[in-house]
Every structure is written in structure tokens, then in C-alpha cells.
Amino acid sequence: MNYNAELVSLNELVPFPNHPYKVDVNEDLRNLQHSIEERGIDEPLIVRRVNEKLQIISGHRRFLASKLANLQIIPVRIVDLDDDQAAIILVDSNLHRRNVLHSELAFAYKMKYEALKHQGKISDDITSYQAGTKYKTDTAAYIAKQEGTSRMQIYRYIRLTNLNEGLLDYLDQGRIAFNPAVELSYLSKRQQDILLEAINDLDATPSFSQAQYLRQLAKEGKYTGDIVYDVLDELKPNQKEKLKIDMEDLKDYFDRGTTPNEMIKIIKESLSQYNSKQNSKKEENDLER
Template identity: 85%
Template structure:
């Protein structure tokens, strides 16, 4: 893009409405702030005119870091784009970022999908994605080709936007895995709230098979609070009961500075010695610390 760089007041800039990327004041942003304080902004923000303001298309992190650095004037490139063109540019300008959250990708793909649909790139509305589904649209395939993934995966990400905020946060935190989250996104808002209460009460999240079963119950109109608690209360195949010991209880037996892993190693060595002396086999115990 051959647009001249202009210098504008930071007060004239506003965020793009409902943009999908989170801008948190974290270590990376503080590092960017310090860099801007020392060297200024290396890459001008890309903006478009919106009434008497300038709407940010690319550069939301630089914008916040500049405000934290107390900059009064910011370099920008002003582009002339309609809503759909601006949305597509915003999404594409950020997809290269490392460590994007699942929720960010979900809303980014949805924003781009909707913009392309408005431009006439798609023949009919977004449909649910199932294995073997034949799509009559080319938009998901177009996005998938650009992103190096499958059309089905694009649809699955977009469907995640149906999750409520709390479940999306659990997905971003890694508490719920991606595949179970996709299944849960087919539950309605009330059903998701029931599930969320159960997750918090039982301190358990659904596995993929459990999420599939919950979706099946919802489809069969058998989804109840009791059923959800029963499903989450099941012991998963890869779960074993764990023994928890307070570190303070062990402090009298280990020298200061001994790490938990070192403690664990010593405890198991002593247990092995004890059971060998008692003529027990190691396979007869199932103890995990």
C-alpha cells in the first residue's frame, strides 16, 4: 500500500468495533511500551476515517502501548476501505501473531467469513460442520487455503463463538480442550450455564466422549441438571485418585532448598526399600505422590 504517513493526535484514534483480538497489559505489551519510549513507533498504524475519528484497522497493541508511553502524536497510514474490506484487513493483519488464543481465532475467522459473505463470496449461510458434510460454499475453503488448514477446521472454529464467555475462557486457559469445546458449542445458552455450574461444583471438565454424550442428550431433549452432574461425576479412564501432601508437613524431613521433584525421588526410593525389606513386590502398590 502506497499511502503517505501522517502524524495525528492519539485522541483522534478509536478501536475497530468488536475486533476479535485481545489487547492485555502484560509483559509483552510493557516491552513494546518501553521500545516505543526509547525509539518511537517503527511501523505506522493503519486506520480509516470514521466520522471525525480515525478507526484502527492494524495496530491496536501499538496504540495501547503508545498511550502507556504517554505519546501525544502517532504515525498512521489512512486507507479508504468499506466495513467488509476493513474487517478482512484487520483479521489478516493479526493472524500472523504467535500464540493466538482459540477464542481470538474463532472470532477472527467468523469476522472474515461474514465480511466475505457480504461481498458475495459465499452462496448460502454458515451450516453446522459434521464429518462428511458437503458444503455449497467456497468461503471457508478460501480462508482455509490461506491459513493452511481445512475447511472443516474453519467451520469448527467459527462454531466456538457460540460458547458463553466462561467456557471460552476455560478453553483459552487449557482447562477445556479444543475438541470437547466444539461439541459443547452446540449446547444452547441455558444448557451451557448448567454445565458451567457442574464444572465449578465438581472441579471437573468434560472429556471429548463426555462432551459428545452431552450434545447427544441435548439433541434428544434429555439434557437435565442431574444428567450433567452424572456425566461429569464419572471417573475418566485416564484419571487415578491422587494423594496430596502439604509441603509444610514434609519440611521437617528435608533440608532447606530441596525441590518437590527431589523429595518425590527420595520418598519413592525409601518406599521401594521398605517394601523390598517386607518382601513386597513393587507391582502390588499403586501409590502416586
Template identity: 45%
Template sequence: MKSSAKNIRLTSVDELFSTEESREDAQREKVVEVALSQLQPFQNHPFQVRDDQAMQETADSIREYGVLVPAIARPDPNGGYELIAGHRRHRASQLAGKETMPVIIRELDDDAATIIMVDSNLQRETLLPSERAFAYKMKLEAMKHQGERVDLTCAQVGHKLEGKKSRDILAEQVGQSRNQVQRYIRLTELISELLELVDERKIALNPAYELSFLKKEEQTKLLDAMESEQTTPSLSQAQRLKKFSQEGHLSLDVMRAILSEEKKSEVDRVTLTSDTLRKYFPKSYTPQRMQDTIIKLLEQWQRRQKEQER
């Protein structure tokens, strides 16, 4: 019988004298100081890093106290590290005159890194529609990839076991309806100029959703029509533009004709987004409870106004 001695692995001296505690400690994640120049932004990062007042306040805090929450990064095959979470802290550290920042280094595949990157940014108080749109799209694609690896013969096997699809799970995680998540993702089909108008609130979300079904060349022509008519499409106009596009009859002249029509008079309304209202209510408040509270406060204000008029 052949000897199997060559397959025997001898325990090293270091291993013999190491404790279980020291071996576990070696496997724990460590916070290390990494040069800012060695940290590269995440590829196709959908969240804007703006040098606004909030950024300046963060820079002032870092200048005085340092970075309190470490960033997360993964090794970059081309050298250095790719930032996963901490892009604003990275920029604020630059503005604060720092050369390094604390970072947790993790070995992550693309899908896991994408999910962490999106989740760490969706907690911001204010997000632009474009940021939310691309973030939802990136995370949904990553979740689908992870589901596909459960069983390569069927992309939905993993989800069927749980009774839910990736889109339903994502909707629950971000606190939106499945349809609303889909409407945001559709915005990624808009050309950048139109999407910028959505971010600037010059085009509302519902009309923007309808316009996302226009071909890219039609969207470009629509910009010209909007410029010449000095207006943006209402919901009903956007729906008609979509219908003409699907029928193959959407020309520049048709666009101008639709946009030149006098918009139907609408009831005056004030729209407050959920992101705006959240700043004034505890996190435990549901949308319905926020609405009830607002109505109650308005009623109290109305009574005081009437008393003052007497």
C-alpha cells in the same frame, strides 16, 4: 439548438500548471501523526491487547525508536479515527508516554476494514482459541458479503466462477483445513465462561466443539455441574452431553451423572501446538518436516542416553 455551454467545465489555473507526477502524489496515501486520543479501537475487535512482557518490550522499543510501522485507520463518522491495524502499537505508545503515532488513513467499507484487521493480527506467534475463533468468523462473514455484491441474485456466483467458496478460500489463507476453520468458528457459540476455560487449556478444543452445540442455558448449568464435580468433560463425555441435549433430555442431574463417571484411562501424551513449534523452525518447514526433524533429534538424544548408561 440549445447551447451546452453551461455543461462545459473550465480547467482551473492550479490544474493547468500541475504535473502528472504531482497529481499522482496527491492521490498517494500519506503517513500522518495522529493523537492517540483520536484513535478508537475497531468495533468488536477479537484480539486481546494484554499488558504482558511482550507489550512492555514493545513500549520500551517505541520509547527509544518510536513506532517504526504505521498503524492503519479509517475516518470515524463520530469524529476521530477507527483503528484497523495497530492496536498493540497504540497501547504500547500510551505506555511509552507518547502523545501521537504515525497512521495511514484509508477510506474503507466495513468488510474491507474487517479483512485487513483480521489479516494483520493472524500473523501473531501465539493466538488464543477465542481470538482465532472470532477472527475466522468475522473474516468469513466479510468475505461472504463481498461475494454477495458480485451478483445480488446469488451469493455463490462469485465463488463458483473461481470454483471455491469463501470457507475454502479462508482455510487456504490461514493454513488450516476447512473442517478445522469450521471447528474454531463453532467455539463462538460457547458462553464466555466456557470459552475462557478453553483459552486456559482447561477444556480441549475437541470437547469444546461438542459442547458448543448445547443450548446457552444448558451451558450455564454445565458450569454448575463442573463446579460440583470438580472436573471438565472429556471428549467422550462432551459427545454424550451433546447427544442428550439433542434428544431433549439434558438436565443438571444428567450432567452431574456423566461428569462423575470415571474417565477412561488414556495413553499419556504430550501435545505441542503448531504455534509453539513454529518458534523453533524456519517458516519454510512444513508440519511433516517439523515432525521428522523432532523424531530425528529424539532418536539422537535416546542414543546418547543409552551410551551414557553403559
């Protein structure tokens, strides 16, 4: 590989197709933009030549931040890689950054898994981990060893790529937990759409046991919209009924800058005082009788 950096026009660069990592204009990207504006790019992007363009393998965030910083040229290292090699390097270059989303890991592991399978090059020390393993070498185990996790966890992450966009978003937001999400990934696209509609209507997400039940219903051909609504409408174990109050409705009663937690504390104290006064009045009335 040729790692000699050179300067190229941003117009020559194109993103890697279907890469698994989200590149959003958020606070972190803005901070990177400001850093680039002040000091330039510390680490050149890794790219390869594809159809007279330079395809980005590593550095999509730096590329977008550079565009926002109105740079005209950018340092890159041009490497000679085939599709599988490029996919593996792209995945590995981002796996260990902070705050990687569940959905990003899912598509990253899938991309690396497929690239390694296509190459057919797995280290010799990775062999079959259980009776009946289809391949002489175990790609998921190879990735798991690199990531410090289990082969089953790699498979579970790859399962998540079967979720629709809405359920994946709820997973990334933490509204749906990882284990229920894996169970839901076995539902068909139509069944997932029905579930997503019910989640939005009821403002409720399935627990692990509920997700397992929905998966079993689908397997038995008993999955219907009415049943999904009934399942989600059940009170989960240890679930407490919650009173929802829009913070916008309370802003006139608090000083500007009061946080939601501070509001809750003040409300509890006020209710405690109110309750004490009500009890005092009740005692006075009882004495007068």
C-alpha cells in the same frame, strides 16, 4: 489507498468495534511499551476515518503500548476502506502473530467469513467442495486455502463463537480441549451455564466422548443438571486419581526459589527413604517374633 504516514494525536484514535483479538497489559505488551519508549514506533498504525475519528484497523497493541508510554502523537497511515474491507484487513493483519488464542481465531474467522460473504467476492478458483453446498462459491474453503487448513476446520472454529465466556476461557487455558469444545458449542446458553457450574464445582472438564454424550442428551431433551454432574463425575479412560496439595502449604519445608517440579522430586525421594525405613522396621519385627 493512501499509505503516506502522518502524525496524529492519540485522542483522535478509536478501536475497531468488536475486533476479535485480546489486548491485555501483559509481559509482551510491556516489552512493546519499553521498545516504543526507547525507539519509537517502527510501523505506523493503519486507520480509516469514521465519524470524525480515526478507527484503528491494524495496531491495537501498538496503540495501547503508546498510551502506556505516555506518547501524545503517533504515526498512522489513513486508508479509505468500507466496513468489509476493513474487517478483512484487521483479521489478516493479526492471524499470523504468535500465540493466537483459540477464541481469537474463532471470532477472527467468523468476522472474515461474514465480511467475505457480504462482499460476495471469492476467487473464481474456489468452487463447491461437496454435493449440496449451498453457495456456488465456498467462503470457508477460500479462508482455509489462505490459512493452510481445511474448510471443516474453519467451520469448527466458527462454531466456537457459540460458547459462553467461561467455557471459552477454559478452552484458551487448555483445560478444555478443542474437539470437546466444538461439541459443547451445540449446547444452548442455559445448558452451557449448567455445565460451567458443574465444571467449577467438580474441578473436572469433559472428555471428547463425554462432550459428545452431553450434546446427544441435549438433542434428545434429556439434558439435566443432575446428569451433567454424573457425567463429569465419571472416571475418564486412563484417568488416574490425583492428590492435590497447595504449594503454599509446602513452602516452609523448602528453600526459597524451589520450583514445584523440584519439590515433587524431593518429596518422592523422601517418601522412598521413609518407605525403606518402614520396611526395615517391619523386617526387624518379623525376626524378633
